[in-house]
Amino acid sequence: MALELKLPTSAGNFAGPTSAGGAEGGGGARPDGGRLDNYRLSGTPVAHGTYSPAACRLAFAAAHVVADPLGDNSPGAPAVVDWEHTLGFRRYLWSLGLSVAEAMDTAQRGMGLDWAATQELIRRSAAEAPEGRIAVGAGTDQLAAGKHSLEDVVSAYEEQFAVAEAAGAQPIMMASRALCAAAESPDDYRKVYDRLLTQSTKPVILHWLGPMFDPALEGYWGSGSFESAADTVVGLINDHVAKVDGIKISLLDASYEVALRNRLPEGVRLYTGDDFNYPELIRGDENRHSDALLGIFAAIAPAAAAALKALDAGELAEYERVFAPTVPLARQIFSAPTYYYKTGIAFLAWLNGHQPGFTMVGGLQTGRSLPHLADTFRLADQAGVLTDPELAVDRFRQLLRVSGVDA
Incomplete structure (x- = not known):
């Protein structure tokens, strides 16, 4: 069964594909232009195991x-x-x-x-x-x-x-x-x-x-x-x-x-x-x-x-x-102001189960907005780097709840 969840978006914020149903399944327009849209995960996680260091590049x-x-x-x-x-x-x-x-x-x-x-x-x-x-x-x-x-x-x-x-x-x-x-x-x-x-x-x-x-x-x-x-x-x-x-x-x-x-x-x-x-x-x-x-x-x-x-x-x-599909994700994570890219790195580590919470030293988890993180989620799925999609969906739903979004 396909995984779905509702993700924040705002006008002009994300040009990538959405799930079948698109805005029709969303939560309606918000006063600031933001809304919730249905998103159906479509990416296939990149197979990974134990690798030896590459011989051709450091x-x-x-x-x-x-x-x-x-x-x-x-x-x-x-x-x-x-x-x-x-x-x-x-x-x-x-x-x-x-x-x-x-x-x-x-x-x-x-x-x-x-x-x-x-x-x-x-x-x-x-x-x-x-x-x-x-x-x-x-x-x-x-x-x-x-x-x-x-x-x-x-x-x-x-x-x-x-x-x-x-x-x-x-x-x-x-x-x-x-x-x-x-x-x-x-x-x-x-x-x-x-x-x-x-x-x-x-x-x-x-x-x-x-x-x-x-x-x-x-x-x-x-x-x-x-x-x-x-x-x-x-x-x-x-x-x-x-x-x-x-x-x-x-x-x-x-x-x-x-x-x-x-x-x-x-x-x-x-x-x-x-x-x-x-x-x-x-x-x-x-x-x-x-x-x-x-x-x-x-x-x-x-x-x-x-x-x-x-x-x-x-x-x-x-x-x-x-x-190829990792480049749009990278450009999203490193978008201006670029120095907040660290927030995206920690966010994906949390989605993939490498840390128990989405917190950062200096409180830097606040460096990116919820719509920005939602776009990061979409692009990570499409790049195949959500290693456990079910866990990632569950964790993003947790983030929505603590952010005050009823989804």
């Missing part, structure tokens, strides 16, 4: 954290993490052959996850990670808001690099709000990066995060021009080839990524952070391909694993077939 899923529902995770409070389900989600990603990018912006760095909780997250996750299957974010977010010197920025980075090193994990040198505020020129970025890369004991993944993900990073690398910023980045990498494993770029513009990718020295990877265009960028072109370090992979993990398996086998049609 693939990191940037994982979220699960909030302790009994903890005080109100905005501004220190994060209280549900360690059992947080680590359980990472075991799930590893079982699918994916590596984990730990303590990144997906884990709410700078948006609810404080430095004390971050250190504990890195230690616990690295202790369980299979060999070589974890990289961790090293940034400067222990610094208080406000103006800091370049020396303060370096010291903060050094402290976080030391935590990564002690955990035995590869460092990801995260883009720094404090550095962006302190730097007055590209040379200031070079002073900081040159020093940290020279000191690092492991090859580093650099991190170029655009202002759509964090408005405080506008003008990173000392310029608002992509071309000028790219010149700084390429010069930096050329001077430290032995210390740079690769660079993750998250600008949501495939042409920028390809342009930078083609300028990288041999052996330096481009890790796509483009949650809009990842299938084409991972597939690559006649020149080069991108590896992956993506938040969306946490939401579409079974599909990502299946697509990479197909790519390994040279089955490009199957690769495209599996990935």
Whole structure:
């Protein structure tokens, strides 16, 4: 028997298919234009089991954290993490052959996850990670808001690099709000990066995060021009080839990524952070391909694993077939304001049974509206990433009830 439920929608909010009956079965128009429509699930869950890591690409899923529902995770409070389900989600990603990018912006760095909780997250996750299957974010977010010197920025980075090193994990040198505020020129970025890369004991993944993900990073690398910023980045990498494993770029513009990718020295990877265009960028072109370090992979993990398996086998049609329906879902989750994408990641983890409740550190579960989450539900169904549709339907009905919707 087909699964059905009533989902919120509003005029112009969702252009995807609905069930037979459409608006006729809904709950009627609301004063603000919202309504309830019948929705019949139509997707077939992507088959998933245990996978080996892909041979053709490195693939990191940037994982979220699960909030302790009994903890005080109100905005501004220190994060209280549900360690059992947080680590359980990472075991799930590893079982699918994916590596984990730990303590990144997906884990709410700078948006609810404080430095004390971050250190504990890195230690616990690295202790369980299979060999070589974890990289961790090293940034400067222990610094208080406000103006800091370049020396303060370096010291903060050094402290976080030391935590990564002690955990035995590869460092990801995260883009720094404090550095962006302190730097007055590209040379200031070079002073900081040159020093940290020279000191690092492991090859580093650099991190170029655009202002759509964090408005405080506008003008990173000392310029608002992509071309000028790219010149700084390429010069930096050329001077430290032995210390740079690769660079993750998250600008949501495939042409920028390809342009930078083609300028990288041999052996330096481009890790796509483009949650809009990842299938084409991972597939690559006649020149080069991108590896992956993506938040969306946490939401579409079974599909990502299946697509990479197909790519390994040279089955490009199957690769495209599996990935294609995940792209509308990714564009929904990462729609503006993009920095609230973490809410969609946690929402799907809850729908799929990876955490007991839809709560987030810092209260960020309020970052998306009910109609937005309903559209996310529809697109997740159509992408085949609701791994247990009956559970997902039951949980969305719970969300409707606690939201005051009689459906």
